[in-house]
Amino acid sequence: MGLARRLYRGEIDVDFVGKWRLWYSLSGLLLVVSLAGLLINGLNLGVEFKGGTIFSFKAGQTSVQEVRQSVLDEGVHQVIVQQAGTDGWRATTESLSEDTRAQVQSAISKDFNVPVDQVSIQAIGPSWGGEVSQKAWIGLGVFMLAIILYLSMAFEPKMALAAIVALVHDLVITAGIYAWSGFEVTPATLLGFLTILGYSLYDAVVVFDMIKEVTAKLGHTSKQTYSMAANNALNHTLIRSLNTSLVAILPVAAILFIGTTVLGAGTLKDLSLSLFVGMIVGTYSSLCVATPLLVTLKEREPKYQAIARRLASTGGGGKGSKGSKGSKSAAVAKG
DSSP states (O other), X not given: OHHHHHHHTTOXXXXXXXXXXXXXXXXXXXXXXXXXXXXXXXXXXXXXXXXEEEEEEEOSSOOHHHHHHHHHTTTOSOEEEEEETTTEEEEEESOOOHHHHHHHHXXXXXXXXXXXXXXXXXXXXXXXXXXXXXXXXXXXXXXXXXXXXXXXXXXXXXXXXXXXXXXXHHHHHHHHHHHHHTOEEOHHHHHHHHHHHHHHHHHHXXXXXXXXXXXTTOOTTOSSOHHHHHHHHHHHTHHHHHHHHHHHHXXXXXXXXXXXXXXXXXXXXXXXXXXXXXXXXXXXXXXXXIHHHHHHHHTTSHHHHHHHHHHHHHTOSSBOGGGOBOHHHHHHHHO
């Protein structure tokens, strides 16, 4: 509690920029693990993308295993069962012929004492799923292009590049967690992805706006390097970022852990997992990936290299306000 109170009051200065090697190593490890999951397991694409058949019905006093076995007994090879609410069930299979769909419908009706007309069937062709996938990629591309244009005009191209790298970082790690967990990827998942990208972008814009304001004052007589000034700006927005993230994550966590386990709202997992993971990773990337990367790019500019060399030669580049370190600035300047 003492640490949290001091952090909230701004009495602790975290050297985010100075620990760039730690953040890069951690992000690199997460990316490797995520890419391994995508290559080894792949994404469990929902029926909306690869086509298939969905059987929906209501039946009490049953289990996921019983519903799955009932469908498998009719010669179906792949079955994904989800519970929706207290007595609702959703069984998703590969694409089935009309005769097989009728057999599965009849088997569900018999095994769970449900009228045949209350076992709904939804058949989705693979061509429709391919169209959904294409539109999803187009939407993601347009979103990224809009971000680049906005940040380039509102800030500068190097900030846009740092933000895009952080967004791709968030997307790959979230997708990797989906691959390892086996959670189904549905259109709701894509909505979650776009939401977390927008959330991560908001966090990065807040940090970059403060950095832009602070570093605009740097000149030949400055007592801070770009690295030190950016780190101080980041610490000034730290509490705001953490508070915003906590307020956003709590209800999502409630949906993910309470809604899907206690209430049985299985269909919410697709959306809530992407939001929960994405918000945590997005907050981390805004603080520990986007800003250190921006500093790495900016400190290669002659103006900031000159400041770093001058402070290093006079012994003023060792520490910034509240302990931010400038060793990385001096190292860049010497290079």
